[in-house]
Amino acid sequence: MAQKICLIPGDGIGPEVAHSAREVISASGAAIEWVELPAGASALETHGAVLPEETIQAIEFHKVALKGPVTTPIGKGFTSVNVGLRKRLNLYAAVRPVRNLPGIQSRYENVDLVVVRENTEGLYSGIENEIVPGVVQSLKIATRLGCERIARYAFQYARLRGRHRVTVFHKANIMKKSDGLFLECARQVHAAEGAGIDYDELIIDNGCMQLVRDPSRFDVVLMENLYGDIVSDLCAGLVGGLGVVPGANIGDTCAVFEAVHGSAPDIAGKNLANPLALIMSGVMMLNHIGETECADRIKTAYNTLLAEKNPDCLTPDIGGRGGTTQFTQA
Ligand code: NAI
Secondary structure: OOEEEEEEOOOOOHHHHHHHHHHHHHHOOOOEEEEEOOOOHHHHHHHOOOOOHHHHHHHHHHOEEEEOOOOOOOOOOOOOHHHHHHHHOOOOEEEEEEEOOOOOOOOOOOOEEEEEEEOOOEHHHOOEEEEEOOEEEEOOEOOHHHHHHHHHHHHHHHHHOOOOEEEEEEOOOOOOOHHHHHHHHHHHHHHHHOOOOEEEEEEHHHHHHHHHHOHHHOOEEEEOHHHHHHHHHHHHHHHOOHHHOOOEEEOOOOEEEEOOOOOOOOOOOOOOOOOHHHHHHHHHHHHHOOOHHHHHHHHHHHHHHHHHOOHHHOOHHHOOOOOHHHHHHO
């Protein structure tokens, strides 16, 4: 019987890459019935809300979604749909595997790391106010529950995937309480549940320097929300850019799979977007629902396509002169 999966096309390049991923996943033979749902700036026009209740309820009901990026206005306007979705569905773990791919040029070799980002707390709590004109504050929230569960997730992920080391990036020298709690929880979880997995800690500024010097020394990298957001894009840059790095937002009951990249308004509607990051997120989704053969089929297809290096079939961000549709068809 076909499994129902929610599909959120989103904004900007979202519909282009979402429909590409849908086409590729369907071609793999996966028994999926898609339930297309609105979210983002486009949903405000059509449904009167950026995150309509029907979208939340459908994901809660069907448990799994594949999501295109959505636009968030800068410095004004509505609050982030992504933050809202992650909080409402308690998708506390963002998982972003970063690897070299065949045929894609980058400055580095042997990159195979996973960013595990706490996805519901930190400065993304969205608690901001103006105390007096000209003085504003943003609150960074860390709870023992939130810090422990993401640390537990990271060690469990490492154990299940045969990974050997968890490194925490932090700034507990400055944010002694919030990042201090994050570290304390990671240490406790490592001591209690991390047998056989190495553990270390780096102050994040040094961590970023080490990442761009030699990313191959990293395995699972665990951090709080804002650091994870920034470091994910940095890591995408290590292996060829935002067009090639997938992601998952995982909770105890639901999971939403989406690329690291945003809605890329600069290239939207021009058939220039690389759909691979969302296709790879779709592969993560297929593995999550047990459709592993279809996942492997898609992986073989894109690895072969990338290795062939036919510029007519690749998007410009990875050195091609083709577009979203050419990549999808190939
Ligand atoms: P962005 O990730 O959309 O774009 C950054 C750069 O990478 C741009 O030059 C863009 O053309 C390029 N790029 C991104 N994805 C690409 C792809 N698949 N193929 C080829 N090139 C690609 O980041 P930006 O410009 O900072 O944000 C644009 C909007 O996206 C903002 O409203 C932001 O809030 C939103 N955003 C949404 C996310 C989500 O829905 N998960 C994640 C990140 C940003």
